[in-house]
Amino acid sequence: MTHPAPPASLRERKKVRTRQALAETAAALFGERGFDATPLDDLLDAVEVSRRTFFRYYRSKEDVALTAVKELWSVFLEVLAEEPGTGPLRDVFRDALLTALARMDGDWHPRFATTVRLTADSPALEGHSLLHCAEVQAETRRLLGRPDDLELRLLIEFCVATWRSAVDDWLPTCAPGELPDHVRRAFAAMEAGLHLEA
Amino acid sequence: MTHPAPPASLRERKKVRTRQALAETAAALFGERGFDATPLDDLLDAVEVSRRTFFRYYRSKEDVALTAVKELWSVFLEVLAEEPGTGPLRDVFRDALLTALARMDGDWHPRFATTVRLTADSPALEGHSLLHCAEVQAETRRLLGRPDDLELRLLIEFCVATWRSAVDDWLPTCAPGELPDHVRRAFAAMEAGLHLEA
DNA sequence: GAAGAAAGTGCCACTCAGTGGCATTTGCGT
DNA sequence: ACGCAAATGCCACTGAGTGGCACTTTCTTC
Incomplete structure (x- = not known):
């Protein structure tokens, strides 16, 4: 198995979904408006995730990008x-x-x-x-x-x-x-x- | 002349001195306490230069280091x-x-x-x-x-x-x-x- | 050498990234 | 259903970097 099988746990599935949502929305937002011109808060609002939570998934704004x-x-x-x-x-x-x-x-x-x-x-x-x-x-x-x-x-x-x-x-x-x-x-x-x- | 001759203007000389003081003090301070652990303000206090002025000489804290x-x-x-x-x-x-x-x-x-x-x-x-x-x-x-x-x-x-x-x-x-x-x-x-x- | 232009500086208030603490919710196992 | 642990949200904080404007210093010109 190259990729780990989709985890059974609901909790894990939600985590994966949040991670992906952040990465994908980040690519979309930054792609439109540019990286430096897009505050992190815009991404957080779009994904409806709190600042604190974001930093539990990614180490930095650059990281998610x-x-x-x-x-x-x-x-x-x-x-x-x-x-x-x-x-x-x-x-x-x-x-x-x-x-x-x-x-x-x-x-x-x-x-x-x-x-x-x-x-x-x-x-x-x-x-x-x-x-x-x-x-x-x-x-x-x-x-x-x-x-x-x-x-x-x-x-x-x-x-x-x-x-x-x-x-x-x-x-x-x-x-x-x-x-x-x-x-x-x-x-x-x-x-x-x-x-x-x- | 490999290095530009020391500029006659007093203004220029002061600028050079400030630049050097910042670079040297930065090396000393960061060397002692570490880069991340040393706030920029400590450097500014040591050299007696305002935040605003510092950023007219160097683009960032990393830059001076x-x-x-x-x-x-x-x-x-x-x-x-x-x-x-x-x-x-x-x-x-x-x-x-x-x-x-x-x-x-x-x-x-x-x-x-x-x-x-x-x-x-x-x-x-x-x-x-x-x-x-x-x-x-x-x-x-x-x-x-x-x-x-x-x-x-x-x-x-x-x-x-x-x-x-x-x-x-x-x-x-x-x-x-x-x-x-x-x-x-x-x-x-x-x-x-x-x-x-x- | 005095007056004005120009360059340099300081102060203040602001944005934005990232962190720590703590209460609250949410999914998990029994 | 209940209690536990993980995940989240909220708040206040630090620290880097910026913009605006007033003030001081140096240079220039007469």
Whole structure:
């Protein structure tokens, strides 16, 4: 089971519904009016949840806005954990990324596109996004059992940077099916990039 | 002249002094009590500057805390601009970094060490630091005249990531003269990192 | 060197994110 | 049905950052 079975408990189901409602409404509201221009209270009113409750679900305003991104990386770590993979590690990471991408359901894609656009013009979001990438990198190193290996650390940094570059190239169009191509192109350019001459 | 000559105007001199006082006192205060645990007002009281004035000098509390880091990157961009360099670009970047490092005066080193330590245990600072790296990267691409070249973008991402890894390795000791060695080691490990096998 | 322009500063009141405490409700098990 | 624990809501608070306006300091010009 990739996703945990829907929990029987009513209490749990309500929690999940609230979480989703917050994330989805956040994407919609922020997408319309912009992240910085939308006070958190507007989101709380829309979802009819008190300030205090919100902060029991999400750590910050940025946190809820980045839900789609965090979902992707979470799946990425799952994929990496379940199939160790062999051969060049950067191919392993690229493929894990592509697999994770393929696993996201149709509902996810527009939310992700919205999030990426938001991130592009809100430094606060960009900062939190970079911070989250750093956490994922640390988690990946731990997963591979060599958290202190310099070369491994560099490789992971490179791969995440490559991913971000791919997303950046994809950003202007945000065409639904084209992200994997951008990812493949970017990863294919790593070697040449590293050996660029002035 | 690498640094602009001391401005004749009294007005300008006072501004510079206030800026420095804020940066230095910030490093001292934050270094003692921690970044998150030190309210901005404590800094303002210490320097005897009003809240309003502070925000005319620095954009945020994080901004003033990261002064030492920003100084380094600023010198890095200067170095890069004045000597285009030839050969493998990653060597050019590494050497520009080392040159910038060598140009910093003795006063800078302890402030930088403090800043790095602060950054390591304050997510807010880490986020702003990563954000600043991203700005420097964009500026570097612009400087080289190819802001949209994917391979160049990747190379710059890789180099900055490598720098950050080097600083991270240096962090536990923070031994004054050892940073350049860590930088050289990290850059030397790029190739092997990219070709790691699972 | 005095007068006025311009830049810099301080104070006050405001918005908004995030937190702690405590009472209240709501779903859960017996 | 009852009691327990979890979840929620409400209130008041801190702390960062901003806008407006009055006041002081420096620069300029005559």
